[in-house]
Amino acid sequence: MMTEAQLDAYRVAGTTVRVVRDALEANDVIGIVVAWDERDVLIRRPNRRVVKVSRSYRIQPADEPRLDPLA
Secondary structure, three states: OOOHHHHHHHHHHOOEEEEEOOOOHHHOEEEEEEEEOOOEEEEEOOOOOEEEEEOOOEEEEOOOOOOOOOO
């Protein structure tokens, strides 16, 4: 799970992140961190829609190579 400090650093810097939800890369959510609470994170996608995802998913910068969620 991401810490408050990590999420805040992504939000302040405007870093584009990738939320890896399962083994299929097509199901990843890519966007910027907007807000969060103890369970969820709001991600604004490039088409300006907001997606609410669980903080238990792997969140990483989008420019880094995709990490396997099963590893």
